Amino acid sequence: MTRITAWRRHPLARYAVLILALALVGMVYAAFVQVSKPADAALxxxxxxxxxxxxxxxxxxxxxxxxxxxxxxxxxxxxxxxxxxxxxxxxxxxxxxxxxxxxxxxxxxxxxxxxxxxxxxxxxxxxxxxxxPQVPGHEQVDAKLGDAGKGGELFRANCIQCHNWAGAGGALTQGKYAPNLNNASPTQIYEAMVTGPQAMPVFNDSTITPEEKRNMIAYITQVREQKDPGGFGLGRIGPVTEGLVAWIVGIFALVLAAIWITAKKRQKS
Missing domain, CATH: 1.10.760.10 (Cytochrome c-like domain)
Structure with missing residues (x-):
């Protein structure tokens, strides 16, 4: 005990303890890094x-x-x-x-x-x-495992400003645009959310969880299969296209009505 007590009181003892602690921390850190890197590379x-x-x-x-x-x-x-x-x-x-x-x-x-x-x-x-971010597995992008109803709520809250409610895409500023999602695979949709290509923001797992991403994929793929019972879909671009078509059809109808009225007046005279 006397030797231990004397060693503890030695002026260099505190430095020896500090070096030992740093070495221990280094070994623990190295062990974790060696485990995580091969796992990351394998995935x-x-x-x-x-x-x-x-x-x-x-x-x-x-x-x-x-x-x-x-x-x-x-x-x-x-x-x-x-x-x-x-x-x-x-x-x-x-x-x-x-x-x-x-x-x-x-x-x-x-x-x-x-x-x-x-x-x-x-x-x-x-x-x-x-x-x-790594390429997602099959279960992460399987639309059959997702809830399209919940996915629709998330899509309307986060995506329709650029991609339109049906994923038809739309124009952005400075020559950029949100692409049409109809040809994108479930894997590509998931990858776009986690990587944020070009003008798109990144939706990491803390913003939108993997389960919620799968729900959104279920909604996007389901909307593609929906028909347009009201008539022509007009590309599903939205009110701009619908308004333009309504204006053109309306003007054309008024012109035809004016021609018909004028022709009747000439026949009476």
């Missing part, structure tokens, strides 16, 4: 071969805009931290590789080298750079 499709193939494809087709290390350039943003979900959305919808620069990158037919395997590999490579 991202994360095989070493996939990442290597993705790196090769990225260097050949993407690095001219996004940089050799995906750090971004004057013509393309950084991809560090965007995740595999962003890659899958942008490439599967034909937005990437981009054509001519503009206010917004439109969808277009996929080039021959882009297929599911290429998208998966590039997604694995980008995921390995800094994590980020």
């Amino acid at each position: 991202a499709s994360g095989k070493v071969d996939d990442v290597a193939k993705g790196k090769s494809l990225f260097d050949a087709h993407c690095s001219s805009c996004h940089g050799l290390n995906a750090e971004g350039t004057s013509t393309g943003p950084t991809l560090i931290g965007v995740g595999a979900a962003s890659v899958d959305f942008q490439m599967s919808t034909g937005r990437m590789p981009a054509g001519q620069p503009g206010a917004q990158v439109p969808s277009k037919p996929l080039p021959q080298w882009v297929d599911e395997e290429a998208i998966k590999n590039i997604g694995a490579y980008v995921q390995s750079l800094g994590g980020g």
Whole structure:
């Protein structure tokens, strides 16, 4: 006990305790990092071969805009931290590789080298750079498991300002636009919510939970199948189109009425 007491009173004892505590914290942190990183890589499709193939494809087709290390350039943003979900959305919808620069990158037919395997590999490579949202699983996007009624409430509260109540899309400012959702797959809809492409805000899990996202997907896919019992759908764009058609039809009817009235007066005279 005397030796222990003497050691505790030594001037360097407090520094030894501090160093021991820092070493312990470092070991605990390293253990957690080693567990989480492999898990994250595995969920991202994360095989070493996939990442290597993705790196090769990225260097050949993407690095001219996004940089050799995906750090971004004057013509393309950084991809560090965007995740595999962003890659899958942008490439599967034909937005990437981009054509001519503009206010917004439109969808277009996929080039021959882009297929599911290429998208998966590039997604694995980008995921390995800094994590980020991952491609959702089947249960997360299965519309059959969602509640379309609740999804409709969420969609009307968060999305119709840009996408229209039926997902028909619409114009935004500075040449941008909200795209039509009728051709988007459930996976692409989910990915758009978690990555916020172009002018769209990000709806992370703290804003809209995965269950609520699935409900919204159920609503969007259900609306596509609805018919228009009132007559022509007019693209379901909304009151602007309906008002324009009503105005044109109304003016045309008035012109016909004026011609008919004038013709009758001439016959009487």
